[in-house]
Amino acid sequence: MKKILVIHGPNLNLLGKREPEIYGKVTIDQINKKLKEIAAKKKVTLEIFQSNHEGEIVDRIGKAKKTCAALLINPAAYTHTSVAIRDAILATDIPTVEVHLSNIYSREDFRHNSLVAPVARGQISGFGLDSYVYGLEAAIKLTKAR
Numbered sequence: 611m612k613k614i615l616v617i618h619g620p621n622l623n624l625l626g627k628r629e630p631e632i633y634g635k636v637t638i639d640q641i642n643k644k645l646k647e648i649a650a651k652k653k654v655t656l657e658i659f660q661s662n663h664e665g666e667i668v669d670r671i672g673k674a675k676k677t678c679a680a681l682l683i684n685p686a687a688y689t690h691t692s693v694a695i696r697d698a699i700l701a702t703d704i705p706t707v708e709v710h711l712s713n714i715y716s717r718e719d720f721r722h723n724s725l726v727a728p729v730a731r732g733q734i735s736g737f738g739l740d741s742y743v744y745g746l747e748a749a750i751k752l753t754k755a756r
Contacts, residue, residue: 611655612753614746615678615704616645617667618660619686625711633711636739644739645682645746652750664692671698679753681706682745689714689724696725705752709745710735 618638621628626637642658649656657678659670667688674681681704688695689710699706706729713736714721727733732748734741 611653612679612750613655613657613677614649614680614682614749614753615670615674616642616656616658616746617670617681617683617685618658619667619684619688620662622684622686623660623662632717633738636711641739641742645742648743648746649750654750654753664688664694667692668694668698671695671702671704674704675702678704680704680749682709682742682749683707683726683730684709684711684742685724685726689726690720691725693725696729699726700729705749705755706730707745707749707752708733709741711738711741712736 622638625633626635638660645656661667671681683706685692685695708724708726708730724733731752734744737744
């Protein structure tokens with residue numbers, strides 16, 4: 611069975627409480643539950659990881675090269691700042707889908723630049739929980755193409 615690594619970046623553990631007018635009321639547990647339901651139906655396994663620490667995310671991406679067929683990542687604030695996460699994705703050559711709950715292009719100017727997007731197969735933003743759903747479906751398709 612193919613495995614997909616799901617990474618939630620910094621502060622996503624606060625979903626449901628943090629700026630609900632931007633991120634909605636969905637919690638990380640609700641997102642993970644929905645992703646697990648889809649994965650079970652599609653016969654893929656998920657490894658889900660959340661960290662507020664850039665180095666931990668980089669380490670987890672590096673380890674995924676041997677075990678995961680695709681990466682679904684919401685780098686959160688690291689989207690706009692982390693060359694290290696970008697380089698880890700590039701180095702592992704794992705098909706990657708970047709997701710965001712909010713539309714990063716309708717927010718502050720500094721959020722309009724994603725360092726991850728150029729090394730990802732695609733990016734989905736602005737659909738709340740459905741960004742993750744669409745992203746997982748894309749990641750599953752990428753595992754079949756591999």
